[in-house]
């Protein structure tokens with residue numbers, strides 16, 4: 129009788145990485161200057177989906 133633990137669900141927002149890429153915009157024209165990696169606010173960087 130094998131006991132298996134279910135792996136923690138990955139955060140759907142960051143897909144388990146704990147980080148999300150967000151566009152960086154500057155100026156009034158909102159010109160995109162690239163992307164920046166930021167902390168995932170959904171899981172606070174843990175990468176696991178909150179229940």
Ligand SMILES: [Zn+2]
Nearest residue numbers: 139142168171
């Ligand atoms: Zn996340």
